[in-house]
Amino acid sequence: MTSALQRFRVLDLSESIAGQYCCRLMADYGATVLLVEPPEGSILRRKPPFSRNGTSLTFRHLNHGKAIRRLRPGPAVPQIGALAADADLAVVPVGFDAAALRNANPDCIVLDVSTFGAEGPYRNWQGGEMIVQALSGMMNNNGEAGRPPLFGTGNRAAYAAGLATYISGLALLLARDRGNDGRRASVDVAETAAAMSFPYVLQYAYNGTDRRRGDQEIPAGQVLCRGTWVCIWVYPFRFAAMCRTLGLAHLVGDPRFAEDADRTRNWTALFDIIQKALADRDAEEVVRQLQEAQVIAACAYRPSELARNPHLDARGFWEITQMEGDEIQVLGPPFRMSATPRRFAAAEPMPERKVAG
Amino acid sequence: MSQPLEGLRVIELTTAWAGPMAGRILAWLGADVTHVESPTRTNSWRQNKGVPSPVNYPDLDPGARKYDRTFLFNSQNLNKRSLVVDLKTAEGLAAMRRLICASDVLLCNFRGGMLKRLGLDYDTISRENPRLIVVEMPAYGLAGPHSGYAALGPTMEMAAGMSAMIAYAGGKPTVTGPSYMDPIGGFNAAAAVLTALASRQATGLGQHVEVPQVEAAMQLIGPELLAAAEQGGEPAPNGNRIPYACPHDCYPAAGEDEWIAIAVETDAQWQRLVQQMQRDDLARDSSLNQLEGRLAAADRIDAAIAEWTRGQDKHDLAERLQAQEIPAAPVCTPRDLAASPYLAARGFFSIVAHPLAGTHPHPGLPFHIGPAPADRPAPCFGADNAHLLGQVLGMEAAEIGRLEAARVIADSPDPEA
Incomplete structure (x- = not known):
């Protein structure tokens, strides 16, 4: 059985979450990927969080499955040119001089990845996740009315830009094999974040109205069940089913909750009652019973709860592979392909590999 | 240059945001994408149910065909065709089956098991069309104790471990805006389709691909999950503060x-x-x-x-x-986005003329792979029925007319569908 991208060779010069995640996905699905680090090591090796032995878990997550080579001190161009000779695709940071790549291999597809773009009014701007989320429109919609907007968590826009880079790269590789001459693409994290924002900007274009956080009336509430938060989605046509399932059948006839509008008005009172009833119930069991009654519910898992999770375990989600001489735990694949599943290259040493000092 | 996916036919059985966004990406890359709905069950983002909220429509007016005028549907279905066919009828199902057999990709974002029930699953169709790629996007995957659970963007964000890391100090887990999982699922499903296409280009064979949206999204907080797996510990989110930068x-x-x-x-x-x-x-x-x-x-x-x-x-x-x-x-704010010099310089907005919703700047996608043709508006309900049944399946006009009269196909939805 072959892998989906087995015939492609990829150079990862990106030095960014987006670029390295794109190339990690390519490695997941079978491409031969060489991560090229500057002499002092990739900047992502210094990105938190860190494992107990001091390794960056960000670097580990982004780069397992790749061969890794450090450039020697001195001019990088000749070294990179040599590596590019048989590459199908290279991911480079903003401002990278692609001439060396093109001279060595005019057929190589080059993907530029940056936060704010190589051109345009913000080309000199800097900032991470919160800054791009502020610009994207999403942050304005996130959080409670009357309180500061919330940016979210982690570096989700940068990872999504990695997906956008992956899509761009595969589109160009597919097109190249069909005789297309396109060899360049660029992805901005900030633009990716804007594309992920709920499309309220089109609402504004349609009629000039503006939505803010808290304007959405989401028919959901959260209750704490023995220390785990459970979210319950109460569609009007499932209210009675929810009440019966939770042993609160008497609420169905309660005039405070009779119609949708009554419930909206008395939402806090409703969830106070639900909270009292469920405080000492098992969260997983509550969700299971609600789902059985076709009421949408979910646990708001903490990360540690996902590390030991019966559903994920039954699916074989957590996997073990090798990286830089260590046995490491990694997340399951983002998608599961029936004919060409993600496979880790057997633990044999990769030819290009150089263990970091 | 020609578009990378030109000549590929994609059938999209999806609703709301995640699935349509995946199809929108493929359409932007040049694929011929058909969004399929039923006269009895419309895409929820057409907002055909209930009393229309004026803020969703051009000039605050739902108009005669409200389901063709909402900004929600019209934002995610650019460059696609619309087929409206009732899969509960034998003739509708047969037409759908023939269409899938004549396609390259089937993209499905309904609960696992639906395709099998309809006889449109990969195992069945691939016997006839071995080049077909079927991508399904079940929230929790097709197997495992939670695989039958229904989900929405916000509940998936909770299940993925993200919400617990987003909260005001001491507060409840928070979800990101109306939903942040949908665009993540859209990107992941598009990536899955392209990966399967790359495989097919080498082998000539399609395959089935499962995109478990919760697991796929967990990749985006991978380092935080690995840290918790190794060291335990619970996140104590505190608004926008993070441990690595201050203020x-x-x-x-x-x-x-x-x-x-x-x-x-x-x-x-x-x-x-x-x-x-x-x-x-x-x-x-x-x-x-x-x-x-x-x-x-x-x-x-x-x-x-x-x-x-x-x-x-x-x-x-x-x-x-x-x-x-x-x-x-x-x-x-949305107003700021519309006036953003950065997004303008990036060419993020394209002016799209919709026959029933008017001409407006539409937000784009973050792909820049060479010159792209102008965006076409989201299709009106059932606008391409005749093209798909006539041009693609070779049905006679009289036959198409008969199916229309029997509401096997339709260009308007049932009330409250």
């Missing part, structure tokens, strides 16, 4: 509900910030020179910054701070 928050600016985000990632940036604030006392306070000291004094620092930003224009101040190499940005 790191948004602060009130001039105007109602206007904010500026400021992120100080290095000690040098801190010195430049307090210089901008003309706060010599903070500059001289050696306890704040390094991250650890600033984290301990975050309340005091944030209060000082808020006092300084209040009353200042968020755009001007962000420009000024960025000019000093201090990460900052206005917290943008």
Whole structure:
């Protein structure tokens, strides 16, 4: 059985979450990927969080499955040119001089990845996740009315830009094999974040109205069940089913909750009652019973709860592979392909590999 | 140049945002994408049910065909065709089956098991069309104890471990806006389709691909999950504060509900910030020179910054701070996005003329792979029935007319469908 991208060779010069995640996905699905680090090591090796032995878990997550080579001190161009000779695709940071790549291999597809773009009014701007989320429109919609907007968590826009880079790269590789001459693409994290924002900007274009956080009336509430938060989605046509399932059948006839509008008005009172009833119930069991009654519910898992999770375990989600001489735990694949599943290259040493000092 | 996916036919059985966004990406890359709905069950983003809310329509007017005029559906279905066929009828199902057999990709974002029930699953169809790629996007995957659970964007964000890391101090887990999982699922499903196409280009064979949206999204917080797996510990989210940078928050600016985000990632940036604030006392306070000291004094620092930003224009101040190499940005509203010089320079918006909704700038996708043709508007309900049944399946006009009369196909939905 072959892998989906087995015939492609990829150079990862990106030095960014987006670029390295794109190339990690390519490695997941079978491409031969060489991560090229500057002499002092990739900047992502210094990105938190860190494992107990001091390794960056960000670097580990982004780069397992790749061969890794450090450039020697001195001019990088000749070294990179040599590596590019048989590459199908290279991911480079903003401002990278692609001439060396093109001279060595005019057929190589080059993907530029940056936060704010190589051109345009913000080309000199800097900032991470919160800054791009502020610009994207999403942050304005996130959080409670009357309180500061919330940016979210982690570096989700940068990872999504990695997906956008992956899509761009595969589109160009597919097109190249069909005789297309396109060899360049660029992805901005900030633009990716804007594309992920709920499309309220089109609402504004349609009629000039503006939505803010808290304007959405989401028919959901959260209750704490023995220390785990459970979210319950109460569609009007499932209210009675929810009440019966939770042993609160008497609420169905309660005039405070009779119609949708009554419930909206008395939402806090409703969830106070639900909270009292469920405080000492098992969260997983509550969700299971609600789902059985076709009421949408979910646990708001903490990360540690996902590390030991019966559903994920039954699916074989957590996997073990090798990286830089260590046995490491990694997340399951983002998608599961029936004919060409993600496979880790057997633990044999990769030819290009150089263990970091 | 021709578009990368030109000549490929994609059938999309999806609703709301995640699935349609995946199809929108494939359409943008040149595929011929058909969004399929039923006269008895419309895409929920057409908002055919209930009393229309004026804010969803051009000029606040739902018009005669409200389901063709909402910004929600019209934002995610650019460059596609619309087929409206009732799969509960034998003839509708047969037509759908023939169409899938004549296609390259079937993209499905309904609950696992639906395709099998209809006899449209990969195992069945691939016997006839071995080149077919079927991508399904079940929230929790097709197997495992939670595989039958229904989900929405916000509940998937909770199940993925993200919400627990987003909260005001001491508060409940929060979900990101109306939904952040949908665009993530859209990107992942499009990536899955392209990967399967790359495989098919080498082998000539299609395959089935499962995109378990919750697991796929967990990749985006991979390092945080790995840290929890190794070290335990619980996140204690505190608004916009993070352990690696301080100050790191948004602060009130001039105007109602206007904010500026400021992120100080290095000690040098801190010195430049307090210089901008003309706060010599903070500059001289050696306890704040390094991250650890600033984290301990975050309340005091944030209060000082808020006092300084209040009353200042968020755009001007962000420009000024960025000019000093201090990460900052206005917290943008939809109005700000529409006027963003950055997005304009990037060509993010395209002007799209919709026959029933009018001409407006539409938000785009972050792909720049060469010149792209102008965007076509989202299709009106059932607009391409005749093309698909006639041109693709070779049905006679009289036969198509008969199916229309029997409402096997339709160009208007049943009320409240």
